[in-house]
Amino acid sequence: MTGKKRSICSAVLLGLLGSSTAYAGPFDLYGAGARGSSMGAQVADAQGPWAVYYNVGALTEAPVGATVGAFATHNGAQILLMDRPEGYDIPAIDAANVAPATDSEKNPRSDTDGIDPMYGLVFGGVTSLGTTRFRLGFVAFLPTQELLGLPTHYNDERERLFSNKLKFELIDQHPRRFDAEAGVAYRITDWASFGIGGTFLTGADVATDVYLQDPTDQSDIDINADVHTVNRWGLLAGLQLRLPQHIQVGVAYRGPVAFRISGENRLQVSGIADDAEQPRQQLDWTPKYSPGSLAVGLAWQAGDYRLAADAKWVLWSDYRDTHSQRTTFDDVLQTRLGLEYTYSSDDKLRVGVGFDPSPIPEQDGRTNYVDNDRVLASLGSSHQVLLAGAGFEFSWFLQFQLLLTHETLKSRNIVPCSASATSLCDEVPDNLVNPRTGQPYPEAQGAQIGNPGFPGYTSGGWIGALGAEVTF
Amino acid sequence: MKKLILLFLVAGCSVERGASDWEPQQFSDAGPDLMVGVDGGIGEGPGAGTMDGTWLLLHEGSTCVINAEQLTHAWYVVDIQQDDRVLTESRTICRVDLSPVLGLRVIIPPAAIDSIDFVDIDKGFVSDLRVGGSYSSSSELALWGLELANPVEDEVPGDATDPGVVDGDGDGQPGVTFNVENSTCQRFQGQRQIIRYSGKFDAPNSVIGTSVNLTDVKVYGSTEALCGIAPPVISNDNFSRFRMVRIDGAGGAINLDANADGTISCEEASQVFDQVMEFRAADNNNCKR
Numbered sequence: 001m002t003g004k005k006r007s008i009c010s011a012v013l014l015g016l017l018g019s020s021t022a023y024a025g026p027f028d029l030y031g032a033g034a035r036g037s038s039m040g041a042q043v044a045d046a047q048g049p050w051a052v053y054y055n056v057g058a059l060t061e062a063p064v065g066a067t068v069g070a071f072a073t074h075n076g077a078q079i080l081l082m083d084r085p086e087g088y089d090i091p092a093i094d095a096a097n098v099a100p101a102t103d104s105e106k107n108p109r110s111d112t113d114g115i116d117p118m119y120g121l122v123f124g125g126v127t128s129l130g131t132t133r134f135r136l137g138f139v140a141f142l143p144t145q146e147l148l149g150l151p152t153h154y155n156d157e158r159e160r161l162f163s164n165k166l167k168f169e170l171i172d173q174h175p176r177r178f179d180a181e182a183g184v185a186y187r188i189t190d191w192a193s194f195g196i197g198g199t200f201l202t203g204a205d206v207a208t209d210v211y212l213q214d215p216t217d218q219s220d221i222d223i224n225a226d227v228h229t230v231n232r233w234g235l236l237a238g239l240q241l242r243l244p245q246h247i248q249v250g251v252a253y254r255g256p257v258a259f260r261i262s263g264e265n266r267l268q269v270s271g272i273a274d275d276a277e278q279p280r281q282q283l284d285w286t287p288k289y290s291p292g293s294l295a296v297g298l299a300w301q302a303g304d305y306r307l308a309a310d311a312k313w314v315l316w317s318d319y320r321d322t323h324s325q326r327t328t329f330d331d332v333l334q335t336r337l338g339l340e341y342t343y344s345s346d347d348k349l350r351v352g353v354g355f356d357p358s359p360i361p362e363q364d365g366r367t368n369y370v371d372n373d374r375v376l377a378s379l380g381s382s383h384q385v386l387l388a389g390a391g392f393e394f395s396w397f398l399q400f401q402l403l404l405t406h407e408t409l410k411s412r413n414i415v416p417c418s419a420s421a422t423s424l425c426d427e428v429p430d431n432l433v434n435p436r437t438g439q440p441y442p443e444a445q446g447a448q449i450g451n452p453g454f455p456g457y458t459s460g461g462w463i464g465a466l467g468a469e470v471t472f
Numbered sequence: 473m474k475k476l477i478l479l480f481l482v483a484g485c486s487v488e489r490g491a492s493d494w495e496p497q498q499f500s501d502a503g504p505d506l507m508v509g510v511d512g513g514i515g516e517g518p519g520a521g522t523m524d525g526t527w528l529l530l531h532e533g534s535t536c537v538i539n540a541e542q543l544t545h546a547w548y549v550v551d552i553q554q555d556d557r558v559l560t561e562s563r564t565i566c567r568v569d570l571s572p573v574l575g576l577r578v579i580i581p582p583a584a585i586d587s588i589d590f591v592d593i594d595k596g597f598v599s600d601l602r603v604g605g606s607y608s609s610s611s612e613l614a615l616w617g618l619e620l621a622n623p624v625e626d627e628v629p630g631d632a633t634d635p636g637v638v639d640g641d642g643d644g645q646p647g648v649t650f651n652v653e654n655s656t657c658q659r660f661q662g663q664r665q666i667i668r669y670s671g672k673f674d675a676p677n678s679v680i681g682t683s684v685n686l687t688d689v690k691v692y693g694s695t696e697a698l699c700g701i702a703p704p705v706i707s708n709d710n711f712s713r714f715r716m717v718r719i720d721g722a723g724g725a726i727n728l729d730a731n732a733d734g735t736i737s738c739e740e741a742s743q744v745f746d747q748v749m750e751f752r753a754a755d756n757n758n759c760k761r
Contacts, residue, residue, distance in 0.1 A: 080489040087497030407490045446497050455492035462485055 034395035038380025039338030040352035041308035043297025044250035049124030056195030057238030059185035069469025152322035206263035246301035259288035316359030346384035368453035372403035405460035517724025519676025534711035536759035559596030566738030587640035617647030632692035657699035
């Protein structure tokens with residue numbers, strides 16, 4: 001049984017203005033550049049180096065120069081777990097292959113109250129290489145706390161033996177990484193430009209050779225590691241058309257990119273017969289993932305007003321979770337609407353709104369992928385100033401994203417736990433036999449569910465970002 | 473402005489904890505009670521999850537007497553209390569049949585059987601009640617017409633006047649009196665027997681296995697010289713065996729408590745004496761070394 005309820009706050013926040021685009025990298029979640037983060041819709045009308053992210057074809061419009069900025073996030077995101085009904089705890093059964101008892105969990109089941117803030121620097125640059133129709137540009141996000149955090153988590157009952165919490169699947173750890181993108185664009189005609197580029201993310205192939213002298217003393221092991229980073233590129237491509245009546249159209253494609261760690265631990269255990277196969281442990285994590293997407297945008301200049309709209313089809317159906325497991329996420333359509341008002345020759349005011357539906361289907365079964373539909377609102381401005389005879393543009397933005405409150409209730413369809421189970425699962429088989437008595441354990445009867453998401457949870461709150469930059 | 477917006481968001485957009493409509497889950501004890509079913513056959517049933525209760529043990533002990541095998545078939549009602557894997561066993565011997573040796577069959581009268589004094593000296597063990605699980609009984613130490621200060625280590629007295637020799641069956645003769653089949657000859661003897669049973673569960677309500685037997689016999693007299701002969705009794709444990717089956721109805725076992733008084737007497741148990749285990753005939757080849 002599941003249900004959804006929308007927060008009344010959505011109506012209020014829709015009254016505010018602002019926006020962003022698809023999420024998973026830092027730019028994906030909060031936008032790239034002060035203009036993009038405050039307007040949202042940029043595919044037809046991206047400006048400066050940030051065109052590399054939104055529509056690399058629009059890079060031909062960018063003036064040569066550089067941008068430096070800073071960026072910070074804050075949030076009030078929460079996942080509140082519903083109280084567990086009595087009688088479903090994992091009992092203390094002294095038998096092999098039985099999940100550890102609820103009483104012996106390392107961490108108590110607890111709510112998720114907020115996600116760590118993120119701070120970083122942004123950089124961008126454009127060069128023409130002395131031409132008029134060609135541009136080369138790059139943008140980058142550099143987190144100041146850590147370059148790359150790579151935590152993983154389970155989205156089912158297994159997590160109770162670790163954090164025993166639920167995680168925001170897409171807005172917490174995935175954006176917390178460096179982002180580097182570069183592209184080139186060429187103005188084919190006076191009204192059409194095309195660009196191509198790449199977004200970069202590393203990966204790793206990992207192998208460890210482990211020697212265990214005494215299987216009863218696993219604190220004393222010898223380990224050699226063989227780690228190789230792997231460069232992974234996501235394709236960027238874009239087309240910008242400048243039509244009559246001050247209308248611009250953009251089409252942009254972003255390929256998926258992921259930080260995937262794969263490999264194996266090769267164990268040598270002393271005492272295992274020479275002809276016996278030594279154990280191997282497979283490793284496969286995908287702690288960072290940005291989906292592929294296809295976006296179209298429209299921009300229209302009407303006097304001092306510039307109106308822009310984007311629609312972006314985000315391919316979440318290819319998503320792998322942090323343990324590289326396939327999911328049943330949906331592809332979703334994200335929308336943005338932005339307005340830029342030029343109220344003087346040196347000053348512009350920007351606002352935007354948007355809506356990001358969650359790609360995650362109802363989690364009434366075994367898994368607890370947590371995400372919310374989001375309503376985005378943002379504002380910002382830019383100001384041209386002269387310093388020491390040189391022209392600078394100072395821009396800022398403030399962005400709010402409301403996580404529409406979502407209530408998840410687990411279905412009563414309970415199956416025995418197994419690797420292929422998709423329904424909420426019973427972690428202690430009813431037919432588990434007490435080796436001393438030969439009889440089933442009374443405490444194993446019925447369902448024993450340690451899944452931290454059981455019997456349900458509510459997620460919601462808000463996330464926000466504030467940033468400023470200087471272009472020269 | 474920023475503060476106002478933040479304040480509004482925090483105050484107005486906080487998440488409220490939901491409530492589920494899952495009911496508490498309660499189960500009655502799903503252990504042994506679930507397993508008590510209709511009475512089954514000997515040794516049948518899914519088991520009670522404990523050895524607590526009343527069992528019927530048939531022991532087929534093999535001894536060699538002057539190179540001839542003598543089989544002793546003894547039926548016991550055994551009350552067991554299980555504490556974890558430790559067993560406290562209380563035995564009542566119901567009947568003892570001996571195979572003839574040299575053409576003579578010794579008959580043990582009921583009075584002699586009733587006089588047997590079982591001495592508790594240790595505990596039994598059970599490792600696992602599933603099929604294949606191991607059972608090791610407590611030591612069955614039985615004194616026949618004897619009262620020994622140290623029932624395990626004291627020698628069985630050789631003289632009828634020794635204070636350790638008593639008139640166990642109250643017939644005025646030392647020790648206990650055995651009869652000889654088809655004869656009026658009686659033998660008066662004292663006997664100490666120590667048996668330990670070791671076996672495995674072949675079904676949740678049935679244990680089969682072998683035994684280790686120690687028997688010390690001293691003859692204090694007889695009505696005829698012939699039946700007073702007491703040649704050495706040599707244990708022949710390779711050919712001893714037993715089967716023990718639950719008979720109290722628990723765990724789907726047969727329930728022999730005919731009068732429903734909560735205890736099972738030898739008379740009640742005797743209904744199935746011939747069903748516990750197939751007998752075999754004594755085979756002197758088993759005593760050839």
